[in-house]
Amino acid sequence: DPAWVGTDARTLFSKALDGRRVTVLNDADAAGLAEDHYGAAREFEGLVLLLTFGTEIGSALLHNGALVPNSELGHLEVGGMEAEHQAAASIKDRDGLSYPEWAQRVSTVLISLENLFWPAVFVAGGGISREADRWIPLLTNRTPVIPAVLRNTAGIVGAAMAIDAGIAP
Numbered sequence: 001d002p003a004w005v006g007t008d009a010r011t012l013f014s015k016a017l018d019g020r021r022v023t024v025l026n027d028a029d030a031a032g033l034a035e036d037h038y039g040a041a042r043e044f045e046g047l048v049l050l051l052t053f054g055t056e057i058g059s060a061l062l063h064n065g066a067l068v069p070n071s072e073l074g075h076l077e078v079g080g081m082e083a084e085h086q087a088a089a090s091i092k093d094r095d096g097l098s099y100p101e102w103a104q105r106v107s108t109v110l111i112s113l114e115n116l117f118w119p120a121v122f123v124a125g126g127g128i129s130r131e132a133d134r135w136i137p138l139l140t141n142r143t144p145v146i147p148a149v150l151r152n153t154a155g156i157v158g159a160a161m162a163i164d165a166g167i168a169p
Helices: 009-016 027-037 089-095 099-117 127-138 151-165
Strands: 047-053 057-063 066-068 121-125 145-147
Touching: 027 047, 027 057, 027 066, 027 121, 027 151, 047 099, 047 127, 089 099, 089 127, 099 121, 099 127, 121 127, 127 145
Parallel strands: 047 121, 121 145
Antiparallel strands: 047 057, 057 066
């Protein structure tokens, strides 16, 4: 909702909760924290990039476990179009793409991201990660891509981690 743009959510929620300390972060950042510390990327050092492939492409960027919040890499322009407008899982469904066709689009996005960031690993999240064996082997980028393992609990675990660490938005 456009009315939320520019809203200081932390202050708003804290005030509604009688001044309690509040931590606010987006779902991909929360999932990234969890997958980096307890999930698929726990054995990797350096830069970890989690991408959630769903209606859009969410992202979490972590360096040695430290979150760089609000990366929103799905909005990065790749080949004249936002990444999520060509490689989100919803686009696969909307356009009736086969896994090989969709994987080619995902590879194009991943190659652009790896050329910018040189991550140690990409973690693929979102509902389509349950079918990782059908599309991850088809990817042509150079950086390893591994499926998220914490599934729907990743956001909850990551949110708890953020509260405990006092991560600010």
